[in-house]
Amino acid sequence: MRFTEYQQPLAKFRAQIRVANDHGSVVVSTSCEAGSLAQARAMLVRLFGVGNLVALVQDIAESGAKPPSPGDLQVKSMSDQAQRLQQQAKQVKARNKLAKAQQQLVKATSQRANH
DSSP, rough: OOOOHHOOOOEEEEEEEEEEEETTEEEEHHHHESHHHHHHHHHHHHHGOOOEEEEEOHHHHHHHHHOHHHHHHHHHHHHHHHHHHHHHHHHHHHHHHHHHHHHEEEEHHHHHHHH
Protein backbone atom coordinates (compact mmCIF):
# COMPACT_ATOMS: atom_id res chain seq x y z
CA MET A 1 0.00 0.00 0.00
CA ARG A 2 1.08 3.55 -0.60
CA PHE A 3 1.86 6.01 2.15
CA THR A 4 -0.78 8.40 0.81
CA GLU A 5 -3.40 5.74 1.43
CA TYR A 6 -2.61 5.96 5.13
CA GLN A 7 -2.03 9.69 5.22
CA GLN A 8 -5.21 10.84 3.46
CA PRO A 9 -8.72 9.54 4.13
CA LEU A 10 -10.58 7.88 1.30
CA ALA A 11 -12.98 10.03 -0.70
CA LYS A 12 -16.67 9.21 -0.68
CA PHE A 13 -18.50 8.68 -3.99
CA ARG A 14 -22.16 8.32 -4.91
CA ALA A 15 -23.12 6.06 -7.79
CA GLN A 16 -26.26 5.12 -9.66
CA ILE A 17 -26.30 1.47 -10.69
CA ARG A 18 -28.67 -0.31 -13.09
CA VAL A 19 -29.93 -3.51 -11.49
CA ALA A 20 -31.92 -6.14 -13.40
CA ASN A 21 -35.14 -7.45 -11.88
CA ASP A 22 -38.10 -9.57 -13.03
CA HIS A 23 -39.71 -6.68 -14.91
CA GLY A 24 -36.63 -5.24 -16.64
CA SER A 25 -34.25 -3.07 -14.67
CA VAL A 26 -34.24 -0.36 -12.04
CA VAL A 27 -31.65 2.29 -11.18
CA VAL A 28 -30.53 2.35 -7.55
CA SER A 29 -28.17 4.64 -5.65
CA THR A 30 -25.23 3.47 -3.61
CA SER A 31 -22.06 4.92 -2.13
CA CYS A 32 -18.50 3.78 -1.83
CA GLU A 33 -15.11 4.98 -0.63
CA ALA A 34 -12.03 4.99 -2.83
CA GLY A 35 -8.76 6.82 -3.31
CA SER A 36 -9.82 8.47 -6.57
CA LEU A 37 -12.63 8.68 -9.07
CA ALA A 38 -10.85 6.21 -11.35
CA GLN A 39 -10.48 3.69 -8.53
CA ALA A 40 -14.15 4.05 -7.56
CA ARG A 41 -15.21 3.57 -11.20
CA ALA A 42 -13.01 0.48 -11.57
CA MET A 43 -14.34 -1.05 -8.36
CA LEU A 44 -18.01 -0.44 -9.26
CA VAL A 45 -17.60 -1.69 -12.83
CA ARG A 46 -15.99 -4.86 -11.47
CA LEU A 47 -18.82 -5.36 -8.97
CA PHE A 48 -21.82 -4.50 -11.17
CA GLY A 49 -20.63 -4.85 -14.78
CA VAL A 50 -19.51 -2.42 -17.47
CA GLY A 51 -22.92 -1.31 -18.74
CA ASN A 52 -24.54 -1.05 -15.32
CA LEU A 53 -22.71 1.99 -13.92
CA VAL A 54 -25.04 4.86 -14.82
CA ALA A 55 -23.45 7.78 -12.93
CA LEU A 56 -20.61 8.37 -10.49
CA VAL A 57 -19.87 11.60 -8.61
CA GLN A 58 -17.68 12.53 -5.67
CA ASP A 59 -19.70 13.43 -2.61
CA ILE A 60 -18.23 16.86 -1.83
CA ALA A 61 -20.26 17.38 1.35
CA GLU A 62 -18.92 14.14 2.83
CA SER A 63 -15.31 14.62 1.77
CA GLY A 64 -14.90 17.81 3.82
CA ALA A 65 -13.90 19.81 0.76
CA LYS A 66 -15.54 23.20 0.53
CA PRO A 67 -17.34 23.76 -2.78
CA PRO A 68 -15.86 26.61 -4.82
CA SER A 69 -17.68 29.95 -4.82
CA PRO A 70 -19.30 31.26 -8.01
CA GLY A 71 -16.55 33.88 -8.27
CA ASP A 72 -13.84 31.22 -8.04
CA LEU A 73 -15.59 29.15 -10.70
CA GLN A 74 -15.80 32.20 -12.98
CA VAL A 75 -12.08 32.93 -12.55
CA LYS A 76 -11.20 29.30 -13.27
CA SER A 77 -13.41 29.28 -16.35
CA MET A 78 -11.77 32.43 -17.69
CA SER A 79 -8.31 31.03 -16.98
CA ASP A 80 -9.17 27.80 -18.79
CA GLN A 81 -10.54 29.78 -21.73
CA ALA A 82 -7.33 31.86 -21.91
CA GLN A 83 -5.25 28.66 -21.99
CA ARG A 84 -7.42 27.23 -24.79
CA LEU A 85 -7.07 30.44 -26.80
CA GLN A 86 -3.28 30.43 -26.34
CA GLN A 87 -3.17 26.83 -27.56
CA GLN A 88 -5.31 27.71 -30.58
CA ALA A 89 -3.01 30.65 -31.38
CA LYS A 90 0.02 28.33 -31.29
CA GLN A 91 -1.73 25.91 -33.64
CA VAL A 92 -2.66 28.67 -36.11
CA LYS A 93 0.92 30.01 -36.09
CA ALA A 94 2.27 26.52 -36.72
CA ARG A 95 -0.16 25.96 -39.61
CA ASN A 96 0.76 29.31 -41.14
CA LYS A 97 4.46 28.52 -40.80
CA LEU A 98 3.94 25.11 -42.42
CA ALA A 99 1.96 26.61 -45.30
CA LYS A 100 4.67 29.22 -45.90
CA ALA A 101 7.38 26.54 -45.88
CA GLN A 102 5.38 24.43 -48.35
CA GLN A 103 5.01 27.43 -50.66
CA GLN A 104 8.75 28.06 -50.51
CA LEU A 105 9.42 24.40 -51.29
CA VAL A 106 7.09 24.48 -54.28
CA LYS A 107 8.72 27.69 -55.51
CA ALA A 108 12.23 26.26 -55.08
CA THR A 109 11.40 23.00 -56.87
CA SER A 110 9.70 24.82 -59.75
CA GLN A 111 12.70 27.14 -60.19
CA ARG A 112 15.05 24.18 -60.19
CA ALA A 113 12.96 22.40 -62.80
CA ASN A 114 13.07 25.46 -65.07
CA HIS A 115 16.89 25.66 -65.00
